[in-house]
Amino acid sequence: MAPAPPGSQIAPLPTNLPFRLVSKTIGQGAYASIRKAAPVNAPKPIIAIKFINKEHAFKHGRLSPKMIQMEIILHTHLKKHPNIIHCLASGEDSLWTWIAMELAEGGDLFDKIEADEGVGEDIAHFYFSQLVSAVGYMHSKGIAHRDIKPENVLLSAEGDLKLSDFGLAAMFKKDGQVRLCNTVCGSPPYIAPEIVSGRRSKRADVVDEGYAANICDIWSCGVVLFVLLVGNTPWDEPTMRSEEFKEYVETGGHTTDELWEQIPAEIMSLLRGMLKLDPAERFTLDEIRTHPWFTKKNPYLSASGRSANPVGLATQMLSQLRIDFTRGPTQSQRGFSQDEDAMDIDSDPRRSSAGNIVPSTQPETPIADTPFDWERPPRLASHDGVSASQPIAAHQQSAYRTPNISSTPLMSQLPSSTQDMLSQDPSMTQFSQTTGIPMTLTQAARKFADVMPSHSLARFISPRSMLLLIPLLLEALHRLGVPAPSFTEESVAECERVGSASIRVKMADGRRQGLNGHVLVEKAVYEGMEYNEVRFVKASGDPLEWRRFFKNVVVCVGDVVLRPD
Structure with a gap:
């Protein structure tokens, strides 16, 4: 029998929490579930609580008590930055470790981006600027994220970017001394090639020669920028097993892949600089910040780096979410696997499409046949x-x-x-075959979340x-x-x-x-x-x-x- 999934009732949540839970599950990782909470005697502020199931983390996964403690220490060390989820407190009992964090009221950024389309240049520039701000702050504290990918990019109620999940973060600099990392980690489409190609003579998940984790973050940010612009990743993984990556290497970044043809010319030099194969030649954060495209003015970005027009930002993003019923399923999906192995993909952290070379950062614990206790989005009452x-x-x-x-x-x-009730539902606009957003959604809007909901x-x-x-x-x-x-x-x-x-x-x-x-x-x-x-x-x-x-x-x-x- 498969072990119970995180958040199951077999392992009851702690009862002596210094706050009260006010929602069902709003998110989940391999060994953790997330719920909303509030002060015991007050309705606000609403925060997020990450519950890590120890049994799954230690017995069925590859986490250790030391790794969970390191996540808490490093996240706490980051203190407060406008583009990083703030760590508030932590605790544990015999079954769970919990981490109290700032709630990303705007939900997932990449849930609000059209697959195979992207968000357009101005919005891509806006979110890339905030991502670079978050990563630059982390690096100034001597911490590298090592798992920058869409799943870990959230939004505030005003639509500002919030970087999350520091379970794979590492201290690469302390007291002025720089240290290399050896653990193989990262998500295959976003991982830097030097991590993948490193020799592993002793263990499959440890490279013999270390890598500069902060420079690997730069590579991952470059892939995220690419995804913002076109709605897809440039390759499956940075190995010669990937035809797209192989062509990128052999052409010196001048690939003929149709996805690259969608990238505006003024951004191409920035992307190629961030995606240099040699870490020593890869753009630094200072080179990114001084690139002409990065320094351009943006109607959505204020002088302080925050959202200058939250309603306009949300309206533009919502208008780009469209489903074309005249077209068949998108070919860029490259086909979901019908193999029996598809049911077990990533169930083993050592396994991947690269023949045991590239691990996924979120190996899956078995999923129960019944749905988790998910919070339902607000709906219009009858x-x-x-x-x-x-x-x-x-x-x-x-x-x-x-x-x-x-x-x-x-x-x-x-x-x-x-009709009047449903016209107020943002999700209905994606099925319209005409462009534009109904006035009923925007005329009374004051913030990003008034137009673009936090739920999927x-x-x-x-x-x-x-x-x-x-x-x-x-x-x-x-x-x-x-x-x-x-x-x-x-x-x-x-x-x-x-x-x-x-x-x-x-x-x-x-x-x-x-x-x-x-x-x-x-x-x-x-x-x-x-x-x-x-x-x-x-x-x-x-x-x-x-x-x-x-x-x-x-x-x-x-x-x-x-x-x-």
Whole structure:
């Protein structure tokens, strides 16, 4: 039997916490879950608590008590910076170590970026500038992050970048003395090549000759900039096993890959400088800060380095999230693996597509067949007094009607009051085939979060019954090569009866990294009519790859997705 996942009730959370928990799970890592908390006797401030499951970390993973303690020490040492999640306190009991942190109220940055599209030059410049500020501050404290990637880039309520997760951070300079690191760590698409290519004569996860961790951070920042600009990584991993990387090396950075053709010419020299193969030739932070593209003026960036126009920033980002129903699933996904091994990708920290050379930083503990206790996003309450977040009991169902829609469901086919409510839902805009954001979302907005929600936009609403939806979703997963559990007619009927269903997905993404979560189908009521909300809840993996997975499934089941006219 597989061990219980982090956050499970088998290991109850501590009861003597100096705060009170005010949410279900809002995030998860390989051995940890995150919840919101508040002071015992006050409603604010709301903070985030990271609970590290010791049994999973020590017995089933590759963490040690010393490593967890080092994460806390280094994160605390960073004190306070506007672009770094602030560490507030920590503690432990026999089962858990907990870390209290500043809450990133804006959610994940890369959940709000369109896969294969990027965010445009000004927004990419804005977030890259803040990332460099965060990394520069860390390095000034003698600390390297060593795991800079989209999963670890969050947002404040105003849309400012917040660098998080210091589980792999290392002290590379102390009392003026610089030390090299030897541990092989980092996520394959973002890891620096000198870490991968180092000789390992004693252990697979330790290189014989050390590397400069701060210089490796520069490489990772370069890959993140590339992803901001085009919505995809330049390669699977920096080894000659990757055709894209091989061409980059052989052409001296003048690759013919179509992704590079999307990079504006004035940014190319910056990227090539940050992605120099020789660490000694790689751009320093000072060279990055003085590059002409970096120093240019930006309408979203204030003189203090904060967001100068949070509402405009959010509006622009939301307008770029679009799903084209006229196109098939994106080929850049490179196909989800249909191998049996896809179910176990990254389950072993030594394993990877590079033949045991490149490890993933977040090896997966087994995911349970039932969904975790995830916090649901806020929804519009029903006028009938039934919360949209609550499954509908069998005795209630006869009181509600199913919308009489025979073709692709459109909002104009619904009652006007329901249309008004749904027009305030930011996630509906991604299904519109016209550009622009409805005035109802922006006219009263005062901050970034008023337009762009903190919760994931990977969700859609359908008036179709679960008897139709669940088979269609399973068929879409099969078409995409995503392993999925089987549902019998009886089990689908039971899901329809109780008003909820969960489809567990665990796969290898387009970059051969682990991508795991659940597709949740929940019955809801608007204006006396029954609908189903389908949410794609990522448990772990790259947020852009999860967004791409969501888009591909939505395109496959497009005829049942409720859309604006």
